[in-house]
Amino acid sequence: MDDRRGRGDAMRQRPFAPAAQGQERVFDGGGGGQAFGGDFDQGSSLMALLGAGGVSSSQPPLPTWGVEDVTAAPAINLVPQSFAMANYAPAAPSYQQTTSFAPSSLGGRMDPYPPYLLADPPPQWPPPRSTAAAASPFPPQNFSVLLPRYDQDMQQLRASALFGVGSSQPHGLPLPPPPPPAIEQPAKDGYSWRKYGQKQLKDAESPRSYYKCTRDGCPVKKIVERSFDGFITEITYKGRHNHPRPQERGHAGGGNDALAAAEAEDMDGPSDDDDDALHEDDVDGAPGM
DNA sequence: AACTTTTGACCTGCC
DNA sequence: CGGCAGGTCAAAAGT
Numbered sequence: 142m143d144d145r146r147g148r149g150d151a152m153r154q155r156p157f158a159p160a161a162q163g164q165e166r167v168f169d170g171g172g173g174g175q176a177f178g179g180d181f182d183q184g185s186s187l188m189a190l191l192g193a194g195g196v197s198s199s200q201p202p203l204p205t206w207g208v209e210d211v212t213a214a215p216a217i218n219l220v221p222q223s224f225a226m227a228n229y230a231p232a233a234p235s236y237q238q239t240t241s242f243a244p245s246s247l248g249g250r251m252d253p254y255p256p257y258l259l260a261d262p263p264p265q266w267p268p269p270r271s272t273a274a275a276a277s278p279f280p281p282q283n284f285s286v287l288l289p290r291y292d293q294d295m296q297q298l299r300a301s302a303l304f305g306v307g308s309s310q311p312h313g314l315p316l317p318p319p320p321p322p323a324i325e326q327p328a329k330d331g332y333s334w335r336k337y338g339q340k341q342l343k344d345a346e347s348p349r350s351y352y353k354c355t356r357d358g359c360p361v362k363k364i365v366e367r368s369f370d371g372f373i374t375e376i377t378y379k380g381r382h383n384h385p386r387p388q389e390r391g392h393a394g395g396g397n398d399a400l401a402a403a404e405a406e407d408m409d410g411p412s413d414d415d416d417d418a419l420h421e422d423d424v425d426g427a428p429g430m
Numbered sequence: 431a432a433c434t435t436t437t438g439a440c441c442t443g444c445c
Numbered sequence: 446c447g448g449c450a451g452g453t454c455a456a457a458a459g460t
Contacts, residue, residue: 336435338453351452355433364452 285377331386332356334363347371356384 334352341348346369354361364377 335433337455339436340451340453343450349451362452 285375287375332359332361332382333387354382356382356387359383 333355335355336350337353338351339348340351345366347367350365350367352363352365353359354363359380359382361378361380361382364379365373366375366377368374
């Protein structure tokens with residue numbers, strides 16, 4: 142008991158995130174984000190996941206991990222509170238990106254264009270900002286990636302693979318590789334993450350996992366939401382890496398290679414090309430505003 | 431031995 | 446002002 146009590150104080154000295162009291166908290170979707178101070182940077186990391194139109198990784202115009210003053214909106218709401226894959230059509234084009242997350246096994250035969258993407262014009266990046274941020278060449282600080290679940294086929298394949306449904310395997314078809322484990326690291330994006338928390342949200346069907354970039358001093362965080370069956374449905378990134386992506390060949394073969402690849406590519410350098418691919422951001426960019 | 435994950439409690443913001 | 450929900454911490458356990 143007292144234990145925890147002292148923590149309140151101790152907590153203030155977070156291991157990472159040096160004290161930067163310029164801003165209160167740049168991100169903080171509303172929770173008690175006390176971990177980051179103003180040194181939270183724009184989310185470059187994630188740019189990766191999205192559009193594949195990255196810049197040549199050799200020499201990006203701007204260091205992806207460049208640190209800069211953050212003037213982002215104080216409260217960034219990445220995703221509608223009760224957003225779920227089920228409600229795929231955000232009322233307002235929130236900057237979220239859906240990526241093909243299909244296991245390579247199926248050759249990514251997943252519908253790459255979710256309904257809402259077709260219905261709504263892709264948000265532009267950078268989104269129109271009313272503030273000085275408008276001039277910022279940096280990618281959004283935070284953004285979410287929505288990962289569609291496997292489609293029907295995949296579900297069936299999984300079922301048959303797991304439970305022998307329709308026991309007879311079509312000899313002609315190659316056996317689908319085992320589905321990715323329900324629990325695993327979120328998208329392998331070349332960075333290393335450490336899980337620091339998990340929380341069962343009120344309306345969520347499955348707990349939300351919180352990850353931090355393990356790089357010393359790197360403020361980037363990642364929030365992973367999974368569907369009831371354990372598949373990642375959404376990844377929200379917060380902040381920007383302040384370090385280059387570690388060279389990692391043959392990446393730890395996670396189950397999310399596809400995403401990883403996409404992510405890694407963009408990671409090298411956010412470019413204007415990512416625009417259409419990247420949505421995210423907050424009210425600032427909301428057309429309604 | 432080092433690092434990551436798990437887990438329960440605490441903290442903060444919002445309603 | 447109080448309650449709720451979300452986010453984070455840190456000790457313990459596991460790999």
